[in-house]
Amino acid sequence: MTTDAERGRERVIDALARSADIYGLKQSYGRLYGTLYFAEEPLSLDELAERSGYAKSTVSTAMSTLRRFHLVRRLSMPGEGKRAFFEAERDLWRVSREFLAQEVSREVNVMVDALDEAETILDGAEGERAEQDLERVRQLKRTYEHADRLVSALSRAPLDRLTDAIDRFTPE
């Protein structure tokens, strides 16, 4: 028999699976995150495999990915031997901040490096076309530099203060 509580959780877990998919993670990882999100306590790999229906190896690699994105924490419990336990990070804004600070920031820097290098090359190049290319590289660089500041500000601020500030900034 399936309780109301189960139905309620399942509804949210489905949505999380869908989101995972949208953000480029596997749906199964979304389900596993959801399972942990509602767990009464941290779960072992076996528990999680049991509850989710995925093989233990699948759960293991999922945990390692979800950990990279700070969606899940790994705990060792005293007296539990080697057994590991996993717990969802329930503050998704914190997760987003970590993601911005690490992944997005890195990606922005890679792009800025490429743009700097291209700028140098094009600065020494002859011709109308090079001129135009240079201007376009610079335009892109301006955007990425703004983006970098934005990302770094977002990744520092707590969500409620941020929305307050932004509401004041765009009052309509």
Place this chain on the structure above:
Amino acid sequence: MTTDAERGRERVIDALARSADIYGLKQSYGRLYGTLYFAEEPLSLDELAERSGYAKSTVSTAMSTLRRFHLVRRLSMPGEGKRAFFEAERDLWRVSREFLAQEVSREVNVMVDALDEAETILDGAEGERAEQDLERVRQLKRTYEHADRLVSALSRAPLDRLTDAIDRFTPE
């Protein structure tokens, strides 16, 4: 022979391909966007297939995807018959805004709907566990509601005003 200008452009196009990959688009789409980004004028499918080395059918589907993300515009030229031309949107902040306003906003709403529904179900459910579930659903909902306001504010503001405001907000 390969000119300096070509080398400079290629450097940036590679980085764009990489970014595309990171953001869940195919690398080839990143290359095609880059090719358009530096083109002196809008390009036809044939031109684009020619310059990029991809088959025309590949370019066609790429254009339709890139258009969905507002990365590319499709133009018809008078006197050119059915032939279509494609042009890169060079303002990437505008692209991001469109993306936030459409895709992210939609995804947030789907999640909020799921959370509302789960809240209703759990509100009528009995037991300690349901109580805890309900609290967790509400926590998630608070985050998503903040996120919704943030996204909608971001998707309205010009990038430079935004960074100014945020710099003032987090001054260090």
Place this chain on the structure above:
DNA sequence: GAGTATATTTGGCATATGCCGAATATTCTG
């Protein structure tokens, strides 16, 4: 430190994806 309980990695199978060339559909011209 050997033994055991557990986690992680590996290899493989089934399905999905990226890309192509050919087939079809669409849009403009006379």
Place this chain on the structure above:
DNA sequence: CAGAATATTCGGCATATGCCAAATATACTC
């Protein structure tokens, strides 16, 4: 409205991905 030029869709091949079960590695206990 027929014909020509072009765009889009389809079918298929090669590679990549998701998941599993078995093999290996690792970390505790006594």
